[in-house]
Amino acid sequence: MVDVGDRSVRALLDEPGDWDGVKWWRLELRTLVDAAPAQAKVALLGPREAWRAEVPKFAAGSCLQSLAFMLALALPTLSAATMSMAGDSGR
DSSP states (O other): OOOTTOOOHHHHHHSOSOOOHHHHHHHHHHHTTTOHHHHHHHHHHSOHHHHHHHSOOOOHHHHHHHHHHHHHHHHHHHHHHHHHHHHHHTO
C-alpha cells in the first residue's frame, strides 16, 4: 500500500487500479508541483476529484498562520498612520 503522505510521481504510478482520466489529471498536477501558477491553471481545467486527491486539506493552523502574516504586514502600517495623524493634531 502506498503512503498517503508520499506525493511523488512514482507513488502515483505504483497505486493499484486502472488508469482513468482522474489519474491522468493527478499525474499532471504532480509533475507541475514546482510550477504553482501552471498547476493552478491545470487544476481549474481538471475534474474536482483529481484536485481533491492532490491537495491536502486546510488546517486551522495554516489559516492562523496566514492571518498572522497579514497582521504582521498590516499592523505596523496602521500604527504608523495612527502615529502620523496623532502628531498632526498636536500642532
